[in-house]
Amino acid sequence: MRALNKLDEEGQLLLGVVRELMGKYGESYWNKMDESQSFPEDFVKEFMKLGLGAILIPKEWGGGGKGVREASLILREINLLGGNSYFVHGHYYLTAMLVRCAGKEMRDWLFPEVVQGKRVMTLALTEPEAGSDSTRISTLAERQGDRFVVSGRKVFISRISHTDYFVLVARTKRVDEVRKKTEGVTLFLVDANVRGLQMRKIRTMSNTDAYELALDKVEVPEDRVIGEVDRGFPCLLKTLNAERVMIAAELLGNVRWFLEKSVDYAKRRVVFGRPIGANQGVQFPLAEVYARLLALEELLDASVEAVEGEEERRAGEMANALKYLSAELAWDAANVAMDVHGGYGYASDLGIERKLRETRLYKVAPVSQNLALSYIATAVLGLPRSY
């Protein structure tokens, strides 16, 4: 796989670290966390302690100076070894965002903290009335002297009870006060235990640790603005491409996991006197998953290079195409795995149904499949917009 082969020596060593870590947190750990809907705190703590949370921070602040390639492959590795990288992926795309957009002053105090293990795991963007249509958010940040006072509501905000900081997206100008709806949006770095923040856990289909938030006059000092006031949206968009590639890599990790489990089972399970894998009805779907996986693993490599490059349209089309196709493939692979395993796929012990539920999320989040296609249709193919 080209994306892997291009890793340098340090990147390879980091993957070795992830493998050893996953050796301590095997499938039964993740099954247990899922069963009790618990945040895998021990795993995340150790992940941070090993410095895996600091790989994207530039070397001058003591970080690893690595990029989207390493982050993506680490997330993929966690998933292909049976884990759920959901619990750390936010930290990767948010540190990627901060490296791109935070000003000098913020870098100087924040990056050493991240290197010490502080977490930035959460983006608070989605609102009850604004999901796909993210410029429609109405959470408002009003300037009062040297601070902003923020009120509004957010929904489906992941991991916020286990992070040190979160990135809050709010309007500093109402949508009807700006020429373009992407203007007037500001990103803030907020302490997770800030006053005026209330949260309520949302029970979801898989173990997600997602919350509904109410912000009631939350005070954020002006030096906590990431980048420039009113100009947060372009930064957000750029990071979203990196995020899509990382999510796709995770999904391709899941595909490998589903495939390995299923091929192994299809060889061993004997029905009507022969292994079920001898039947074309069983082997063809597996072969098809493998064929699609091969293609997408190559696309992953090209997409990593596109999002690390300067050409924005190329990054957008690659990231969206890769995320769309990977989420479809992972979901199909999950269902093939369920079929191959018969009743045992439905039983919880093997973890197949857990992984299926975890995989389903990515047809909706962080961007829905329709919206990924809509980007390709409008921004790339030049078709008229539906919005």
Next chain:
Amino acid sequence: MLADLLIHPRLVRVEVGLNVVVGFKVVPDETLIKVSSGKLDMNVAVKISTYDKNAIEEAVRIKESTGGKAIGVTVGNTDRKTIREALSMGVDEVVAISTQYTDVLGTATAIAEEVRSMNPDLVLFGETTTDGSTSGLGPMVAEFWGVPVITFAKSIKLDGKVIRAERSLTPVVEIVETELPTVVTVTGEINSPRIPTLRQIMESSKKPVRTKEFKSSPMASLDSVEPYLVQRKRIVLEGKTEEVVQKLIEALRKEGAL
């Protein structure tokens, strides 16, 4: 006496750090080796042989607690990434000796040569490697170097120049004591090897790796490596659990498994 010490502070006994040499071997990752059409596919990623990691961990712990040095020695495949893994775990430097195929005797000769020139306090090895599995290297190096050897240590304690070890000899544990310098081979029980951190990985790039060549004519040659395949018996016992259990026990007895 006390007055002497005050006047001559140099007379105060200073605990000097111990210098530890640790041998480790770069081997094919056995978990990745597959059998395809009757042959072993050995073209897989390499790793530090399993128990050699325990030896490295022990060497680093001794170095950390006594303030000495831990020097790695590897013979054979000198894969850079794997050597960096040893450095990331805390080894200070590595002597990487590349050879064509060599037998244990050759490896022992090469390592003994290094050990003699470094004259360390302690030399550690894993109890056996995951590829060759001879368990012979430690004793051979000790013999060449002319020091005692303790094999299969599941714990070691150091008190000045005295070393005390528990030897894990299922079903008994033997406690032995000797004086440094000595060679010790360790079992997997002795510790849990640390996982290196990002920082240690990055710093390992600055640590020295001395490369050398060693030429030897092996006394024993490796002719071929064949997979050892165990055919399943595929016996299915059917019936009520109570009856089947009895049948299973009988069948296992017949096979000599019980």
